[in-house]
Amino acid sequence: NAGVTQTPKFQVLKTGQSMTLQCAQDMNHNSMYWYRQDPGMGLRLIYYSASEGTTDKGEVPNGYNVSRLNKREFSLRLESAAPSQTSVYFCASSITLGLGETQYFGPGTRLLVL
Amino acid sequence: DQQVKQNSPSLSVQEGRISILNCDYTNSMFDYFLWYKKYPAEGPTFLISISSIKDKNEDGRFTVFLNKSAKHLSLHIVPSQPGDSAVYFCAASEGNTDKLIFGTGTRLQVFP
Numbered sequence: 327n328a329g330v331t332q333t334p335k336f337q338v339l340k341t342g343q344s345m346t347l348q349c350a351q352d353m354n355h356n357s358m359y360w361y362r363q364d365p366g367m368g369l370r371l372i373y374y375s376a377s378e379g380t381t382d383k384g385e386v387p388n389g390y391n392v393s394r395l396n397k398r399e400f401s402l403r404l405e406s407a408a409p410s411q412t413s414v415y416f417c418a419s420s421i422t423l424g425l426g427e428t429q430y431f432g433p434g435t436r437l438l439v440l
Numbered sequence: 441d442q443q444v445k446q447n448s449p450s451l452s453v454q455e456g457r458i459s460i461l462n463c464d465y466t467n468s469m470f471d472y473f474l475w476y477k478k479y480p481a482e483g484p485t486f487l488i489s490i491s492s493i494k495d496k497n498e499d500g501r502f503t504v505f506l507n508k509s510a511k512h513l514s515l516h517i518v519p520s521q522p523g524d525s526a527v528y529f530c531a532a533s534e535g536n537t538d539k540l541i542f543g544t545g546t547r548l549q550v551f552p
Contacts, residue, residue, distance in 0.1 A: 330483070361542075366544055367544060368444075368446075368529060368542040368543050368544040368545055369484070369529065369540075369542040370542070371539055371540070374539070384539065385539075416483050416484070418483070428474075428486045428489070429486070429540065430485075430486070431476075431483030431484045431485065432483050433481070433482055433483050434481070434482070434483055
């Protein structure tokens, strides 16, 4: 039982390049999330998916797209990377969306955009 | 506008003593609060939570206190251990939005 896995662990991009961050969970959770963590900013929600087939914007969605491929997988795409997107990205999942539902986080992807 | 604030970026405590981490919030509609712990190069892990209908929740060495009138919560770790050295994030949610709002984190260092 691996929990939440993310690939890659680390990536360097040039401005304007595109890439997809992959996330998968094996806990049969319905809800999945993408966050970014920046120094002095805490974790900020980019997009979330309450269930397979649905996605919604979070606090900072600009410059990103997501795909809930199936119940297990939730990917985050940067179509044209910018230096402001240099960050650590965390994927998380929970049984459902709801009051007090614990979110389980992956190990993170560190992205550097030059 | 930061709705959840952790005003102390760092805290240093001697092993065996009490660690107190503080968190303030501005949104009176928040009704559930959580603490997450994060080690370097790992994702955050859930530590303890409290509903707004309670003022205290205890789990082993960890206790969270909620003061709704002051919009303040705190995490107490007693006794502190070197393995507790990590970054601690406070988070809050509002029932009808289902999203977590995180604070900026407090780095705790427990020294021997």
